[in-house]
Amino acid sequence: MLLHFTKMQGLGNDFMVVDLVTQRAHLTDDQIRRLADRRFGIGFDQLLVVEPPRDPEMDFRYRIYNADGSEVENCGNGARCFARFVRDQRLTHKREIHVETAGGPLTLVVEDDGQVRVDMGAPRFAPEALPFEAAEDRPLHPLQVDGERLEVGVVSMGNPHAVLRVNDVDTAAVERLGPALEAHPCFPRRVNVGFMQVISAHEIRLRVYERGSGETLACGTGACAAVASGIRQGLLESPVTVHLRGGDLRIDWAGGDASLIMTGPAERVFDGRIVLN
Numbered sequence: 723m724l725l726h727f728t729k730m731q732g733l734g735n736d737f738m739v740v741d742l743v744t745q746r747a748h749l750t751d752d753q754i755r756r757l758a759d760r761r762f763g764i765g766f767d768q769l770l771v772v773e774p775p776r777d778p779e780m781d782f783r784y785r786i787y788n789a790d791g792s793e794v795e796n797c798g799n800g801a802r803c804f805a806r807f808v809r810d811q812r813l814t815h816k817r818e819i820h821v822e823t824a825g826g827p828l829t830l831v832v833e834d835d836g837q838v839r840v841d842m843g844a845p846r847f848a849p850e851a852l853p854f855e856a857a858e859d860r861p862l863h864p865l866q867v868d869g870e871r872l873e874v875g876v877v878s879m880g881n882p883h884a885v886l887r888v889n890d891v892d893t894a895a896v897e898r899l900g901p902a903l904e905a906h907p908c909f910p911r912r913v914n915v916g917f918m919q920v921i922s923a924h925e926i927r928l929r930v931y932e933r934g935s936g937e938t939l940a941c942g943t944g945a946c947a948a949v950a951s952g953i954r955q956g957l958l959e960s961p962v963t964v965h966l967r968g969g970d971l972r973i974d975w976a977g978g979d980a981s982l983i984m985t986g987p988a989e990r991v992f993d994g995r996i997v998l999n
């Protein structure tokens with residue numbers, strides 16, 4: 723069958739976006755892995771699927787799959803691309819869009835300048851929210867990883883994140899510690915791993931080794947998790963500018979049960995169609 727898709731990117735975190743409101747298709751894990759391949763397929767960090775909502779209060783259902791075919795709960799850069807996509811495709815004219823995700827509802831607002839502001843919900847630090855195996859909820863947890871004793875913050879943004887403070891993201895051991903932490907037995911559903919360099923109370927640099935996709939140029943939920951963990955540790959104050967390899971995000975958080983607000987760009991790259999086999 724012939725599938726129409728759009729390639730999009732948010733700060734270099736790239737997506738294949740498929741409209742399953744007007745098309746019918748079912749993609750298997752194996753097909754997703756082949757489409758994600760940067761040499762034999764289209765190439766992307768995540769596949770985003772737009773579906774009709776199951777809840778009548780919502781505008782759409784937004785499903786997210788990593789490059790390894792696993793379905794996940796949330797994707798911040800994807801949410802911004804999703805908002806641009808449904809308006810560009812004329813699936814909605816609304817500027818404020820309510821979507822269901824596997825990690826809970828999200829509200830997306832397309833601003834006049836084309837930037838998208840996303841209410842990402844409140845961070846959850848309780849270990850069982852990720853899940854993470856620990857006896858108590860604390861700002862930093864000691865963890866033995868690849869022969870090293872590390873201290874990590876753990877945060878659920880719908881999806882699980884571990885945040886590690888480093889002196890310099892350019893020299894951080896992302897390729898070694900990223901996969902080791904992602905597969906650490908204390909994270910039974912695996913974890914996304916953020917390497918955070920604090921520049922000032924309002925500015926960090928961040929690299930993220932993503933569960934199921936490897937290091938990406940940017941991760942929206944990772945940026946929210948790093949800021950929430952940094953504020954909780956008393957290292958940061960809202961608003962925080964997060965410098966990622968692909969560009970900058972602004973994150974606002976009033977603390978407690980307040981939602982994290984992420985603001986950043988979303989771009990269409992090209993439209994295409996592919997025969998699914």
Ligand SMILES: N[C@@H](CCC[C@H](N)C(=O)O)C(=O)O
Pocket residue numbers: 735767768788794795796797798799800881882914932933934935938940941942943944
């Ligand atoms: N790139 C995303 C996060 C995508 C999902 C993540 N890899 C997971 O497995 O939870 C973002 O921008 O948030």
